[in-house]
Amino acid sequence: MTDLLQEYWRAYLWTDGTRLTGLAVTMWMLVLSTGIGFALAVPLAIARVSPRRWLSLPVHLYTYVFRGTPLYVQLLLIYSGIYGLQIVRETELLNLFFRVGFNCVILAFVLNTCAYTTEILAGAIRSVSHGAVEAGRAYGMSDAVLYRRIILPDAFRRSIPALSNEVIFMLHGTSVAFAATVPDLLKIARDANADTFRSFEAFGFAGLLYLLATFFLVWLFRKAEQRWLRHVQPHHAA
Template sequence: MSHTLEIIPARPAPSTLRTRITGTRILGYALVCLWLGLGVALLWSVVSNWDMDKVSRYGPRYLNGLATTLALTAISITLGAVLSVPVTFARMAKNPILSAISYTYVYVFRSTPMLLQIFLIYYGLGSFRSQIEAVGLWWFFREAWYCALFAMTLNTAAYQAEILRGAIESVPRGQTEGAKSLGLPTSITFWKIILPQALIVALRPYGNEIIFMIKGSAVVAVVTVLDLMGQTRYAFSRTFDYQTYLWAAIFYLAIVETLRHTWAAIEARLTRHLKR
């Protein structure tokens, strides 16, 4: 009769654990100090070289570009949310044709850069001007703003469809089985039981998607849309002052941080019953 010896690794001594924790904290504090130092240096650079003439000249353009960025993001996110619903159901459908079409759409738009998609829509479809004029849509595709909005909507709809599909499929199947045992209709089960739980799961990914779209919207400047980045490029081309990009960075940082804290408050409010 043979015996097998099981070797159990020795636990690190408490002093070793304290040393590791202390080292991690020191590294964390050092990184925080580094970021604070960089922030102070940038702030000092802006304050010490402040030029009120440039602010008065280009400030209104920045505000106009900020409004364009927010409008593009808000409209594309809203239209993308509407479009993502049928795409989600098609992805989950048992019909292989619908499932294949929706999968291809999601795969293509999630696997290619949004900049490339804007180029294909703005410049690519522009090559078919006569055909587009024949169906009366040239007024739409000749404008860079509409093309950028169209590309951003298709892009975010693909991501939102996957977010919604993953959230719905994350709901335990026991919820559906319990509803069936009570004799609830399928529609009531989905809208009253499955969807509310799925939206709670999708809250954080939806917030991340909105932030991604705000930052990603900067690429529309390459097709002559004067959003925040477009106005920044205009100001830099006239002044050759690197601070014009610092101003844009501050605007983007303020938008993202405001949205992040607002979304965190909304999430905390909607999930307060889960923390009891």
């Protein structure tokens, strides 16, 4: 284990000397995909709960497809399948985008986590107190103001526990990025194993880093819950 770490520990953590690798790439993919996915999920969640079928139905179909198929399959379709289409190869911008593995990985991760986050936020929006909404309407708030001041802030707070689970699942899901030759944590572990044939050490150290990253995310979301969900924490008698 010591020899393997002496040779590969930098690659496991952040660089192989020429590019970002390992844990740094894994966390960068996680931040990018969950950040973009959350931003897209907010308007989609609003559309998802809309009584207008022409708004809610397309969103429902999108979330159904991406939550009903494996992330690995989605990545392969985007990385290998879409790039194999003639129209993609003949369109300069599409060709430039889909020929880069990292772009395909981020696109697949964004679409996947956005689908889950959309349903999480839609459920939280539906659970917002009807009385609070009616009180806002009594004050003359428009739908846009209601969402900005009452519905979305309350929904965001309610969804923190579920969002924390989705971010952790997405962290674990980033391990499929090796299929697109992205030098993430698992790709470095596979390379170390191929070079040293020390599978337990190579994959064990990667598993330890995933575990530490998970603990860090759990700690962050626990702090967020303590701050924004303080009003629903149980109060113990002295």
